[in-house]
Amino acid sequence: MNPVVVSNSTPLIALASIGRFSTLQELFTQIHIPEAVLSEVAGDKRRRAGSREILTASWINTVHVENIPSVDFLRTLVDQGEAEAIVLSRELNADLLLIDDGGGRKIAESAAITGVGTVGLLLRYYRVDASSFRAALDELVSKGFRLAPKEYRKIVQLALQRSGKDGVTPCPPAKTLKCKT
DSSP: OOOOEEEOHHHHHHHHHTTOTHHHHHHOSOEEEEHHHHHHHHOTTTOOTTHHHHHHOTTEEEEOOSOHHHHHHHTTTSOHHHHHHHHHHHHHTOSEEEOOOHHHHHHHHHTTOOEEOHHHHHHHHTTTOHHHHHHHHHHHHHTTOOOOHHHHHHHHHHHHHHTTOOOOOOOOOTTTOOOOO
16 A cells, blocks of 8 residues: 655755655655645746656645645744645645654644655665765755754764664765764
8 A cells, every 4th residue: 555645845845956856756656745835846936946846747646735724823833835734644644744844843743643854755765775875965965955964974874774884974075064073
């Protein structure tokens, strides 16, 4: 059985910005997005990374959120796309919500919605290939994805352990992230 997956904007934009949008299709048969996410990524004024991809991907399904009062309530805490993605996850009884924002993830978790972010998706995709994972992570950071140096080292070390390699986790290239050793 295929999992029901809902996505917020950031994972779609981030993966498209590093040329790895197709990893989503390889991981999941179908992804549902609320109308606000479609607007945030591919709205007339924005044309962000991922806009062409979500408009042409037959495996991405745009869904109208029904519970507008819940969306309005969540809008006091998160942006429109995150609010709609969280509510849509509940409406579809989703198995997984793709979301990066810490506040949004905490709200989802409090509603018993399992969430994973862009880095977690890359870890799943490159589960036994630590060097490819690190290259994708470094490219993501170079495109402006925010990741604290301590978290970067911890994540790369986890990837090395998963791939059966151990060793020191040096900092990323100096241009991508300031890191204290």
